[in-house]
Amino acid sequence: MAAARRARAGDPRAGFGRPAAESGPAVPQGLIRAARKSGQLNLSGRSLSEVPQHVWRINLDTPEEAHQNLSFGAADRWWEQTDLTKLILASNKLQCLSEDVKLLPALTVLDVHDNQLTSLPSALGQLENLQKLDVSHNKLKSIPEELMQLSHLKSLLLHHNELSCLPDGFGHLVNLEELDLSNNHLTDIPTSFALLINLVRLNLACNQLKNLPADISAMKSLRQLDCTKNYLETVPSKLATMASLEQLYLRKNKLRSLPEFPSCKLLKELHAGENQIEILNAENLKHLNSLSVLELRDNKIKSVPDEITLLQKLERLDLANNDISRLPYALGTLPQLKFLALEGNPLRTIRRDLLQKGTQELLKYLRSKMKDDVTSPNEEPPVTAMTLPSESRINMHAITSLKLLEYSEKQAAVIPDEMFNAVRSNPVATVNFSKNQLNEIPPRFKVFPSVLYRIVALETILLSNNQVGSIDPLQLQKMDKLGTLDLQNNDLLQVPPELGNCETLRTLLLEGNPFRTPRAAILAKGTAAVLEYLRSRIPA
Known part of the structure; x- marks a missing residue:
């Protein structure tokens, strides 16, 4: 109103202040004044649908207070204003950014994450001092080529957008140290990534990548590489030559094997859970002397090599939900191991209740078994062909x-x-055969003895610790006196739902088999609950 009155009265100061045509919520002048002094302006969470023009012109227009009859202290000298270097516009409702962003050439930080941006202005390429750009959590479908001119950019955050491809000129961002492209729709990455020799952290998680370019190994400064949740079937062998790599995330892909890591002397964390890895061999492990975390849960690994004991710095080992039937007892000697997950494996030598007692008890058990394997000086003479x-x-x-x-x-x-x-x-x-030093159980049943089905008066069948792979529930139903069926620690890949109709069963023991269902939580509820669960899964 004051400005309008001055204009009507011919006041020479008319026209200064916020333009009348400006729309959207006002930005308090107090914030603007403070920004001129500090060089930083935070406008996050103000429901802005567009950026007020006087924000872009903050270092160009004469401040409103310059036209007021005030006396200035040393701290209020508007003519000594500082160029804006940091602008935060996060968590608003912006659908676009004005090309006027170029009016802030001193910007080193621009944060516009959590908006509704569908594109970026080409003028961003003129912010030659920009070091950090956060445009994550928007709706970007592409990146302007001009962005590749930001040669001083160190951090570029593009995660949670809708990008399906990237400009080929990405390699021009030679000073980039952090690049987050996770949660987009990328199917490949430019080979020019190899030129990002100063990159320290690269996040490619949650995309649609089927392979990685071998040239990625040229990123000699890369410490953290995250490729979680893609469609990778293999990893380029050159990845193993990345001497600075410390953390590698390969979870939720389609890998069938791990690469060898002869040059990754500094690798501390390797996460490769939820893949289709079947074999873990010595070559995968023998060079990983610095590894502290090895996560391989939810794969199809059948055995653990003795070379696991070379990982003397290992603190966490997650092998849950694999097909492991035995472990090297020397695993118990790893000096730094604090967490060991083994649940969901058909282990034959470790009882389920021991698995539930925690890592330290488990390691103690493994060490005790290793001592048992050492030949006792009082052992009887070995049995030979000439033994009477x-x-x-x-x-x-x-x-x-x-x-x-x-x-x-x-x-x-x-x-x-x-x-x-x-x-x-x-x-x-x-x-x-108790209290011996057997390293394997003598030959066992690999199939459920068919003769048992014909002894209908049987009340108890104990077949634990064998290699039985299947049972016939229809035959078992005919055994109307069967009260106990112990099939613990066998090779059952599935439990037929029809077994739930064996109503005479009072004790059904199935722990230690490699089947996925019923889950351990169901088994823990007892026989009645297991039978009820199985009946519920019988096809109608």
Whole structure:
């Protein structure tokens, strides 16, 4: 109103102040005055649909207070204003940025994240002093080529947009140290990325990449590379030559194997969970002397090589939900290991309750088993082909009369063939091989003995710690007296839903098998809950 009155009265000061045609919420003059002194202006979260013109012209127009009859202290000298170097416009409703952004050539930081931008002005390329540009969480479908002129840019944040391709000139951003392209629609990245030799952090997560260019290995300063949740089936072998790489994220891809890392001496974290990796071998591990985190959960790994013990700095090892049946006992000697996840594996030598006791108890158990493997000085002489039956202490009376095959407390590494030969055609009901040093269980059932199905009066079947891969629920239903069925630690890949119809079962033990369902939480609820769950999955 004051400005309007001055204009009507012919006041020579008329026309200064905020233009009347300007729309959108006003920016308080107090903020503008403070920005002229500090060189920083924060307009985040003000529901701006456009940037007021006097913001772009903050260093060009004469301040309003210059036309007021005021006395100035040393701290209020508007003519000594500072050029704007930092402008924050985050969390507004901006759909575009004006080309007038070029009127702020001193900007080193421009933050417009969390808006509704569908494009960027080409004038951004004229901000030759810009060091950080945050345009994340917008709706950008492309990047102007002019952006590649920002030779002083160190941080470029483009994550959570709708980018499907990038300009080929990305390599001109030679001073870039941080680049975040995650959560876009990228199907490939320019080969010019190889020129980003100062890049320290590169985030490519949550895109549609099927491969990485081998030239990416030229990024000699790269410490962190995140390729989580793409469609990578392989990783270029040259990736292993990135000498500065410390953190590598390959989770949620389609990898079937890990690359070898002969030159990644500094690699501290390797995350490759939720892939299709089947083999973990010595070559994958033997050079990773600095590794502190190895995450391989939800793969198809069947075994862990003894070379895992070379990872002397390992603090976290996640092998959950794989197909691992045994572990090297020396794993318990890793001096820095604080977290070990093994749940969801068909482990035969480790009880489920031990897995639930935590890492330290588990490591203690592994160390104890390793000590058991060391030959005792008081061990009996090894059994040879010349050993007499009396020396093997075969108790024929126990075999023929008690149906018992006994060979316990011998500290033996193998059960001599004479023990099995002595049984001949005699039926044996109980075998006791306890307190030995067996490194494998003697030959076991690989299939459910069909003869058991025909003994319909059976009340108990104990087949734990075998290699049974399947069962016939329809045959089991005919065994109307069957109360206990123990199939722990076998090779069941699935539990047929029809097993839920075996209504006489009071004890059903299925832990330690590689099937995915029922989950451990269901098994923990007991037999009744498991049977009810199985019945609910029977096709209608």
